[in-house]
Amino acid sequence: MADLSCDVAIVGAGISGAILARRLAAAGLDVVVLEAGEATGLTWEGYQANIRKFLAAPAKVPNSAWPNSPAAPSPNVLDIVALTPEGPPGTNGYFVQTGPIPFGSDYQRSRGGTTLHWYGHSIRMLPADFEMHTRYGVGVDWPIGYDDLLPWYEAAEWEIGVAADVADQERIGVRFSPGYVYPMHRVPPSFLDRWLGARLDGQPVTIGGTDYTTGVVPVPGGRNSMPNAAYDGGRGYVPVGAVGRPETGLRCEGNASCIPACPAQAKYSALKTLDAATRAGARILHQTVATKVGLAADGTVNGIDVLQWTGNTFPSAVAGTIRAERYVLAAHSVENAKLLLMSGAANSSDQVGRNLMDHPFLLNWALVDEPLGTFRGPGSTSGIETLRDGPYRAEHSSFRVDIDNWGFGILGSPITDVSDAVFGDGLHGRALRDRLTDVVPRQLMIGFLLEQLPDPENRVTLSPPGTWTDALGLPRPVIRYDIAAYTRAGAAAARACAEQWFDVLGAEDLTEYGSGRSPVMHQAFEWNGRPYATLGAGHLCGTHRMGRDPSTSVVDSEQRSWDHRNLFVTGAGSMPTIGTSNPTLTLAALSCRTAAAILEDLA
Amino acid sequence: MTEPATTALRTRRGHRRVPPITDLEALRGALQTALQLEHATIPPYLCALYSIRPGRNVEAAAVIESVVMEEMLHMVLVANVLNAIGAEPAIDRPDFVPRYPATLPHSDGRVIVRLQRFSPAAVDCFLRIERPEPVTAPPRAEGYHTIGQLYAAIELGLQVVSAQRQIFTGDRERQIAGNDRVYGMAGGPVLVDDLASALHALSIVVDQGEGIDHTIHDGDAPLGEPPMLAHYYRFDEIARERHYRPSDTPRTGPTGPPLPVEYDSVWPMRTDPRASELPPGSDVRGMTDSFNAVYTELLRQLHRGLNGEPDQLGTAVGSMWALRWQAEALLRVPLDSTGDTAGPTFEWAG
Numbered sequence: 001m002a003d004l005s006c007d008v009a010i011v012g013a014g015i016s017g018a019i020l021a022r023r024l025a026a027a028g029l030d031v032v033v034l035e036a037g038e039a040t041g042l043t044w045e046g047y048q049a050n051i052r053k054f055l056a057a058p059a060k061v062p063n064s065a066w067p068n069s070p071a072a073p074s075p076n077v078l079d080i081v082a083l084t085p086e087g088p089p090g091t092n093g094y095f096v097q098t099g100p101i102p103f104g105s106d107y108q109r110s111r112g113g114t115t116l117h118w119y120g121h122s123i124r125m126l127p128a129d130f131e132m133h134t135r136y137g138v139g140v141d142w143p144i145g146y147d148d149l150l151p152w153y154e155a156a157e158w159e160i161g162v163a164a165d166v167a168d169q170e171r172i173g174v175r176f177s178p179g180y181v182y183p184m185h186r187v188p189p190s191f192l193d194r195w196l197g198a199r200l201d202g203q204p205v206t207i208g209g210t211d212y213t214t215g216v217v218p219v220p221g222g223r224n225s226m227p228n229a230a231y232d233g234g235r236g237y238v239p240v241g242a243v244g245r246p247e248t249g250l251r252c253e254g255n256a257s258c259i260p261a262c263p264a265q266a267k268y269s270a271l272k273t274l275d276a277a278t279r280a281g282a283r284i285l286h287q288t289v290a291t292k293v294g295l296a297a298d299g300t301v302n303g304i305d306v307l308q309w310t311g312n313t314f315p316s317a318v319a320g321t322i323r324a325e326r327y328v329l330a331a332h333s334v335e336n337a338k339l340l341l342m343s344g345a346a347n348s349s350d351q352v353g354r355n356l357m358d359h360p361f362l363l364n365w366a367l368v369d370e371p372l373g374t375f376r377g378p379g380s381t382s383g384i385e386t387l388r389d390g391p392y393r394a395e396h397s398s399f400r401v402d403i404d405n406w407g408f409g410i411l412g413s414p415i416t417d418v419s420d421a422v423f424g425d426g427l428h429g430r431a432l433r434d435r436l437t438d439v440v441p442r443q444l445m446i447g448f449l450l451e452q453l454p455d456p457e458n459r460v461t462l463s464p465p466g467t468w469t470d471a472l473g474l475p476r477p478v479i480r481y482d483i484a485a486y487t488r489a490g491a492a493a494a495r496a497c498a499e500q501w502f503d504v505l506g507a508e509d510l511t512e513y514g515s516g517r518s519p520v521m522h523q524a525f526e527w528n529g530r531p532y533a534t535l536g537a538g539h540l541c542g543t544h545r546m547g548r549d550p551s552t553s554v555v556d557s558e559q560r561s562w563d564h565r566n567l568f569v570t571g572a573g574s575m576p577t578i579g580t581s582n583p584t585l586t587l588a589a590l591s592c593r594t595a596a597a598i599l600e601d602l603a
Numbered sequence: 604m605t606e607p608a609t610t611a612l613r614t615r616r617g618h619r620r621v622p623p624i625t626d627l628e629a630l631r632g633a634l635q636t637a638l639q640l641e642h643a644t645i646p647p648y649l650c651a652l653y654s655i656r657p658g659r660n661v662e663a664a665a666v667i668e669s670v671v672m673e674e675m676l677h678m679v680l681v682a683n684v685l686n687a688i689g690a691e692p693a694i695d696r697p698d699f700v701p702r703y704p705a706t707l708p709h710s711d712g713r714v715i716v717r718l719q720r721f722s723p724a725a726v727d728c729f730l731r732i733e734r735p736e737p738v739t740a741p742p743r744a745e746g747y748h749t750i751g752q753l754y755a756a757i758e759l760g761l762q763v764v765s766a767q768r769q770i771f772t773g774d775r776e777r778q779i780a781g782n783d784r785v786y787g788m789a790g791g792p793v794l795v796d797d798l799a800s801a802l803h804a805l806s807i808v809v810d811q812g813e814g815i816d817h818t819i820h821d822g823d824a825p826l827g828e829p830p831m832l833a834h835y836y837r838f839d840e841i842a843r844e845r846h847y848r849p850s851d852t853p854r855t856g857p858t859g860p861p862l863p864v865e866y867d868s869v870w871p872m873r874t875d876p877r878a879s880e881l882p883p884g885s886d887v888r889g890m891t892d893s894f895n896a897v898y899t900e901l902l903r904q905l906h907r908g909l910n911g912e913p914d915q916l917g918t919a920v921g922s923m924w925a926l927r928w929q930a931e932a933l934l935r936v937p938l939d940s941t942g943d944t945a946g947p948t949f950e951w952a953g
Binding site for chain 2: 044185
């Protein structure tokens with residue numbers, strides 16, 4: 001391919017790269033985005049092809065709907081295998097997993113990135129989440145506080161078009177600018193949300209001998225609901241519809257399959273921001289894998305080497321170099337770390353790839369005695385949000401609790417209910433229908449997102465030369481991962497909360513973490529002699545963390561590399577701690593902030 | 604009563620006619636006709652849209668859906684004019700609902716509207732509904748042939764009657780304005796509180812249907828966006844299986860790339876179905892009755908939404924989805940050995 005020059009080169013066309021590209025291109029800069037994966041979802045029809053793929057997929061996991069290219073492979077949760085302490089690494093799929101606990105999350109390498117399959121939860125971090133060391137003596141503090149990020153949260157909520165009500169969030173300690181409203185009204189709480197709210201909201205729940213209040217709270221969603229006429233000083237908000245068919249997707253249609261793939265595109269994806277970025281003049285090069293960040297003698301970056309590939313089964317590639325005034329790596333936590341490690345760049349702190357965090361997801365499930373309206377509406381519209389912060393964070397992780405509208409869907413329902421009834425109990429005809437219509441609507445599942453502290457030994461490294469490579473011959477990420485006592489104790493506290501709530505509801509608790517557990521719960525561990533098992537939440541954070549001290553962090557608070565001042569490394573990898581919210585909104589806010597820093601830098 | 608100053612009055616299309624509407628009561632009646640007319644087009648469009656099998660006729664389906672979205676906007680715009688002149692849009696009553704096959708309300712009866720599958724006959728019917736007004740056609744509130752004639756009569760009537768007395772006495776709280784409740788259609792609702800805003804609201808309705816100034820475009824496109832085709836020309840693209848280019852005119856017809864249409868990729872819905880023709884107690888009768896109950900509830904919600912309870916419009920959106928799922932279920936029910944399927948009957952179920 002021909003070499004290219006531009007003002008700003010951005011690696012990765014996910015939400016972070018999309019926001020940066022849009023904002024920088026709109027300011028008149030020449031922006032080139034390098035996307036390793038395919039250009040899916042450029043048109044309405046192209047997007048629908050992914051929906052059909054998802055409908056036909058036998059196992060409906062987050063990446064089932066989306067491309068997986070040998071030249072830019074994505075991790076897939078179906079590739080995860082159980083690991084044994086002295087056994088061989090897990091080498092299925094893309095990741096090489098050395099354990100002791102398998103890393104449980106995936107991401108997506110194609111246009112739109114992991115927002116192609118995200119939940120849409122657009123939740124701000126709590127002020128306390130930025131100050132874990134000061135307040136609780138664990139983890140580290142962020143180099144910026146909540147108030148520094150507040151205006152950028154507002155910018156990110158505009159980019160995503162977040163639907164929420166301020167009063168709901170104020171209830172749990174989120175602060176807003178005076179008079180602020182979200183771009184859209186909240187998505188109406190589901191029947192289940194209201195049912196649970198009537199029974200649990202305000203109930204005391206005991207953690208470590210102290211009573212706390214259970215709060216069932218609607219979750220801010222990156223989902224078109226109805227625009228709030230009071231937004232932006234009364235100017236309102238114009239919802240963004242589907243790419244290539246803008247009159248579609250202007251309202252959530254309640255498809256329970258919106259995770260992983262909203263059929264109407266009412267759920268936000270970075271495809272929308274990329275569309276706007278392109279209109280603003282940004283160029284997006286697909287199937288273009290960054291292979292090396294080139295360094296000049298003075299320590300600045302002087303180019304990004306790429307391989308532009310064609311051919312999905314046996315890809316062939318041509319090499320090229322992109323040169324720019326400023327460089328941004330926005331390729332997602334693991335890919336950013338991989339590229340920096342492959343380049344020997346930005347790592348004087350030795351923190352690149354370290355401190356990998358996720359929210360281990362602890363499911364609890366039960367049957368109640370009345371129908372809950374399962375599989376209606378988006379996968380999750382409310383959570384139990386009042387336990388995200390508390391003095392117990394000095395001892396163990398806190399948690400936010402997802403309330404799922406899709407019954408035991410994560411465990412495979414309703415497909416598993418059908419096979420159990422047919423092959424287990426020999427039911428057919430009317431009896432089978434009666435069983436399914438009786439059981440499936442009564443399924444209640446809640447999932448706890450447990451905090452993990454930064455641990456330098458939870459890390460991404462490169463597969464050694466001559467071992468595991470992808471189809472372009474690039475090393476595959478090697479992941480060493482464990483779940484520490486802080487989080488295991490949090491799992492025990494979470495489980496105790498679930499037991500109390502199920503008791504209040506009179507629900508039949510079916511939760512099983514032991515040998516009979518569902519195969520989707522790959523992360524088995526013990527705490528105080530009891531078994532627990534979690535899944536990954538897809539919240540990969542921490543691999544190039546920001547800080548105040550160049551010797552212990554990779555980037556500064558503007559996500560600028562300490563070592564190479566014309567290089568920015570953006571995304572959830574910059575987060576020093578993972579906090580108690582799903583990280584997308586926070587990384588989007590950080591990206592808005594970095595766009596402003598780059599504009600100021602180039603002014 | 605003195606003769607109105609007709610020589611000073613012109614429609615936007617240059618009519619200089621004796622206005623057919625000269626008093627407030629007739630004006631309200633004509634606007635109520637317009638409201639019924641806008642609604643009467645929606646069930647036929649929805650039958651065609653929902654009869655298309657999933658994933659087939661993608662472009663044609665997008666065309667029909669986009670027109671339906673704008674017909675809903677037209678109902679809101681006409682209701683705003685009605686509310687502005689102190690009238691009450693009447694939706695929640697049996698005679699609001701056509702009995703298909705139907706003529707357009709108070710028309711000359713030459714356009715017959717049917718509930719039928721997506722087919723050449725359906726597209727032909729849509730073209731007849733949206734046909735542009737010939738330059739020579741007089742404004743008419745009764746016995747009109749094109750929708751443009753009805754709106755021309757209303758335009759003139761608004762000018763005549765508002766010149767006689769203050770007619771914009773309606774409660775502003777009843778107006779649907781802003782983009783927070785009704786959105787996603789080209790244009791958006793217009794707050795009506797005087798003659799100029801009333802004429803503007805109605806011009807959106809006419810332009811989106813038949814185009815501006817005898818071009819193929821509807822005049823809505825924001826600067827820098829490609830112009831939108833008026834409804835007539837959008838349907839003409841389906842009929843001629845070819846896209847218009849922006850530079851095309853009504854005279855050239857469409858000269859752009861092909862628009863593929865497969866009339867056999869549809870559920871073969873029986874034309875103009877009726878609940879009463881289905882066996883009492885049968886599953887399909889139950890589904891049809893249930894559909895009509897939702898449809899009737901939707902009309903009641905729209906009535907309340909356009910009569911001072913705007914939040915009901917949000918509730919109505921849920922009913923619209925329920926209507927769609929139930930219609931699609933009906934379209935999958937074979938009726939007999941002919942292979943015809945059931946379909947939505949759109950009947951008042953009070």
